[in-house]
Each structure stands twice: as C-alpha cells, then as structure tokens.
Amino acid sequence: MLIGETIRVALGALRANKMRSLLTMLGIVIGVSAVIAVVALGRGAQKAVNDRISSLGTTLLTVSPGQARSGGVMSFDVRTRLTMEDAQALVERGTVLTAVQPEMSSNLQIQFLNKNAGTQVVGTSANFPEVRKYEMEAGRFFTQGEDESRQRVAVVGPTVWQNLGLQSADGIIGENIRIRGIQFLVVGAFKSKGQASPFNNPDDQVLIPIQTARFRVMGSNRLRSISVLAPSEAQIPETMADIQKILRREHKLRPERPDDFQIRNQADFLNTLGETTQVFSMLLAGIAAVSLLVGGIGIMNIMLVSVTERTREIGIRKALGATKINILFQFLIEAVVLCLVGGAIGIAVGAGGAMAFTKLLGWNTEVGSSSVVLAFAFSAFVGVVFGVYPARRAAKMDPIIALRYE
Template sequence: MGEIIRVAFDAVLANKLRSLLTMLGIVIGIAAVITMVALGEGAQRSVAQRLQTLGTNVLTVRPGQAFQGGLGRGQASMTIEDAEALRENPKHIGAVAPEIESRFQVEYGAGNANLSVVGTWPDYFSINQGKLVAGRLFTDAEDRGRRRVVVMGALAGAQLGLKDSTSLVGESIRIRGIPFEVIGVLAEKGAQGFSNPDESLYIPMATAQFRVMGSDRIRSIAVQAVDDKSMDDAMLEIDTTLRREHRLRPDAQADFNIRDQASLLTTMQETTQTFSLLLAGIAAISLLVGGIGIMNIMLVSVTERTREIGLRKALGATGMDIMLQFLVESLVLCLAGGTLGLLLGIGGAAVLQKVAGWTVVVAPEAIVVAIAFSASVGVFFGIWPARRAASLAPIESLRYE
C-alpha cells in the first residue's frame, strides 16, 4: 500500500499544472458551499438573536382592511384610544405601547440628516428590551405634558456627523425645525429587516401627535403578554377589546391584524434556512462538474499510462493494485482541492463579514461534511477510470503505442 500511495503521489506531482487545473472545480465548489452555508448559518443566528431581543411574548397589532356590507372600503385606522382601551383593566396584558412613525429632517449644529422619528409610550422600551447607555428615558408625565424630549438610537448621532451619540445628552437638536432636548441614548441593537432602530429618534406619543406629526392615527400597537403561556389569552383579550372599540360584531370581519413576533421570526428563520439550502445546492453543482473533470483527466491518464500499467502487471501487480493506484490519485486530487477550497471558503466568509458587515458562521459540521464530500467525489468519479485501468490486458498494454 505504501508503494501504491508513493507512485500515486508521484503521478500527481509529475503534472503539476494539469493537477491544479483538475482540482479547480473541486476548489471552487467547496469554497462556494462553505461560504453559502456560513452565510445561511449566520442569518439563522441573527434571526435567533433578534427573537431573543424582541421577546417571545410580544404581539403586534396593526390596522387591517375596513369592511362595509361585506366589501372592502380601504385601509382601516387605529387611534390612541385603542391603545388606552387595551391598557384599561388588563387581565393577560402586561404592557402596551402604541407607535407612530415618520421621517423628518433632524439638525444639530452644522449636521443634518433625514431620520425616522418614532412617537410612543415609555413602555415601548421595556417591551422591545431597549437599554440605556447614557441619560434616561422619558416618563408618562412628560408624555401627558407633551414635553419636547428625545431618546436617540445608538447610531443616530453618527448620521448627524458625530462620533459618539452619548455626547448629545443634555444638548438640543431640531426635529422638523422644533427644538428637542436629548435626554438619553439607547444601546445598539442592530438592523431589523428593512429598518434600523439604532438610527431612529424616540419622542413621547402626545408630543409626536400634537407638536410634530399632527395626526391621531397610529401605525401599530405593541402588546406584551404577562408571560409566554398567556399569549392565546392575550390575543383573545385584544380581539375582544378592539372589536368593542370599533363596534364590530363577533362574527364580523376584523379591521385589524394581530401578529405574534415569535411566529413571524420563526417563519423568517425557516425561509432563511430554505434559501441557505438552495444556495448550497447550487454551489454543490460545481462539485459535480469538478468531479466529472477529475474523471475525465483520470481516463486520459489511464490512456497515457497504458504501457506503464502493462509493465506493472507483467512484473506481478494485480488488478486490485492497479485499481488502488488510480483511486488514490483521484482521492489525492479531491482531498487537496477540498482543503484549498475549505481555506478559500473560510477566507471568503471572513471577507464578506468584514466588508459587507454580514453575520457569517463557519460551523465545524460544514467543514467535516465538505472534506467528506470531496473524498466521496474522489472515490465515486475515480472508480470507473480505476476499473478500466485494472481491466487492461498486460500483453495488449505493452504493445500500446
């Protein structure tokens, strides 16, 4: 076996350029699979972290389709009275926070930016697990008094040309030309879908409605159940309360939607996993192409070395010896290509994380599967050339020119 392995390595090293080009398909395939799986795993980890951040007992209520006489008549609306009704005598509801949002020009000194401004109640921060890094949050009294105070996201200051948002605490900024005092800065949470709460500004709901936006319609209501086991009861309580507020019969079509954050993010995670498998499958096609390339080169190698095979058989080599020699050559090519592809894939994932800021996770399982798969490709596509070499007749092989 030692002699067979040595001869196989010598044959591979004798044609370095051809061996390198032969391995290229395996290198690209393994690198693509590792990178795609790392991106998919990172996306799933990101969704899981977001689920922990939002909490599993949070419900979101949004306006739905308004109906009259069984026909839709446009988008329904929700007002602050709906949120106040949910907060009155709650049984399974722990906290309520309505939300109104719009984009405005924000100014500080010579810097200005168009940022998202969110009007809400103080419970919004506890529901969404917002943590302070500087200053304080606004209170219910400041909401009732329509005070011009603002809590900034972690990266909002950067949009205004500042290195650190915490330096704005105690300073005055202008939202839509109206001066606001910065009283606090939140810890960074990361982007969530198409929005980034770190670049948003948060002001009291009453201030937003009467001083900034001039509207009593709210975009959504975040509702936190008392615990995970009370989710169904909380949904039923929300449905009953809002139907009463909107004067809807129990059998009528609801003009609002209740969404479970945990279910929504679980769906996102499943979708991400599906896309990850799809991308990995597409990348695996290049492995198939690379394997076919190796089989082609090995068949050429058998033809080129027909006299060598005849000579080895004449000196006593068995068909199994010849078969093992070509199988080892194929295996060496695939394992070497798999190793290079693995290093290239890990490097590519690291570059994407640094340049694009994407979350990537190279799982140990992916590394083991990649190496095992490259070895399997070597064996699978090396069988036919090896069997063909082993079946050559010694006399005919020695006569081959």
C-alpha cells in the same frame, strides 16, 4: 501489487504533476469554500434573528393591522387601521396585560448642523424601553409628562449618531436636531441592539413622544403596531384573547366577520424568520454547491487526460502483474485524494472568509461543525463519483495495446 504500494504509486503520480494537481483541486477548493462561507452567513443570520427576538422577551405580543377581504381580494382599507383609540382601549379595558406600547413611524431626513441622514422616526410611548428591552447608552428616555405635553425631545440609536459624524453617544446629548424642519432636543441615546436583518436595523431610528409625532410631525392617528406585554408566558393565550375581544368591540366587528388585525407572539416571529433564513441559506448553499459539481467534472476530465497520457505506464504495470483492481484502485485514490485535499483547503478558506466577513463587514457568521463534515464528505463523494469512470477506463485497457501505444 499490495495496497500500500498502490497508494504510494498514486500519491507519487500526483507529486510528479504538482501544477496539474493544484489546478485540478481549484474547482473543489472554490466550491467547498463557497458552501462553508454561505452556510456560515445563513447560520449567523439565523442566530442573530433568534437573539434579537429573544432579547425582546418571551411575553411580548405585537398587534398589527390585518387585511380586509373584499370580493375575494385582500386589501388594506380604513377598517384595517390601528389607531391611538385602539391603544387607549387596551390600556383602559385590558385585564390580562402588563403594558401597552403604541408606535407610529415614518422614514424621514434628520439634520444636525451641516449633516443630513435618512432614518426611521418612531413616535412611541414613555414605556418603550421597558416593553422592548432597550438600554440607555447615554442620557435618559423621555417621560410620560413630556409625551402628554407634546415636548420636542428625541432619543437616538447608535447608527444615527454615527451617521451624523459623531464619535460617541455623549456628543449628541443636549444637542438639537431637526426633523421636517422642527427642532428637537436629544435627551438620550440607546445601546446597540444589533442589526436583525438588512431591512430592519433597530439601531437606526430616532424615537420621539407619540403625541408629538401625532400632532407635530406625522399628522396622523394611524399606528404601525401596538406592543403588549403579557403577565407571564402561561398567560399569553389569555392576553391574546383579551386583546382580541377589546379590538373587535372597538372596530365594531360582527361575530361572523374575521379579525381585521393580527396578534403575533415572539414564537411566531421566531418560527417565521427562522424558516425564511433557513430556506434562504439552503438556496445559496445549493447555488454554491454547483461549483462543486463543476469541480468534479473538471477532475474527471483531468483524470481522463491522465489515463491517456499514462497508457504505456498502465501497460507496463499490467505486464508486471498488476490486476484490474490494482489499476482501478490507483486512479480512484488519485481522484479522491485530490478532492479531499481540495476539500480541506476549501474548508480553511471558507472559514477564514466567514471570519473576514465578521471582522471587516460586521456580518454575523457561524461556522458549524455539521457544515464542515458535510462539505468534507461531499468532497470525498465527488472524488469517488467522478473518479470511477476514468479509473475503470484505465483498468479495462489491454496490456498489449497499451504497451504499443505511442
């Protein structure tokens, strides 16, 4: 029997049992579409993180409280705090830095007319837009004078005014909101920066002058972080050394004592978050790939049933001159075709699902060609692996016994 005829016989057998073939492919379709969609979500999240960090600028350094070790146990205490005095010391004594932007924050309820919304209230300095690369959608940012005089002014992110039921940023400019019962005048609204992660949405925050936050809202001198701009990428090591020297002196740390603060640049954040999202994506893809394994087992079961049902057909083919290789090849083709067609449908469904996530839920997704090729190749591999045993069983049948089979 020629190869072309063997292929026609195999495809004919699949067409003759359309419903069974469709149900057999279903496991592969679900598995491949799940893998494609999950990997697309992972790639989209990683791209969003990269874009978010890149938008902050490559010369941005972030100083945050460290951990003090006491008796072999890591703990936060007074020595690990960053304060306004630390930020002021950097401003006054820093020699290799362009800007210093301290910030403190707290999750609070804000009130506008009869609506309430929970958001992150951030106290920061007037150079926040310059340091963090934010742009205004409407209005303006508060000035250094308003900060020094502890004015009750606020700038909101787009998620905030949306949560308050407004249709545009202009609708909140000049209006009053209440934070902890204190009235603030909204003077500006930011453009969207995009959500970097489910746990950190830069669009969902209200910014107020740091002196106002310190004395009127939060009643604390403790900072969440201090952002510092280096003059250039080449001078980042010098800037980090300058920050370290100033803060160690400010915290009165002896030479043998480790730093009680951390200095991170954007490359550190990019690598850390990139590795995290990659591991998370691989974990989800691995879980989704289990359904491919289940689909492969389903194909093997159906092919075994098909071999049993077509015992007499196999006997007749062998009696007419078909060799073991012909029979093996025929059933192997059936299994591989089921997997490849199921894989192609799964790729289309997975890509469509990823697009639906983007349009309906606003999630970042990116379907990569590598994931499509890998899913398609894995489908073919599953077809070969789980199709070999039923095909060998069919090829080994004794034609005389097969012809007598009822």
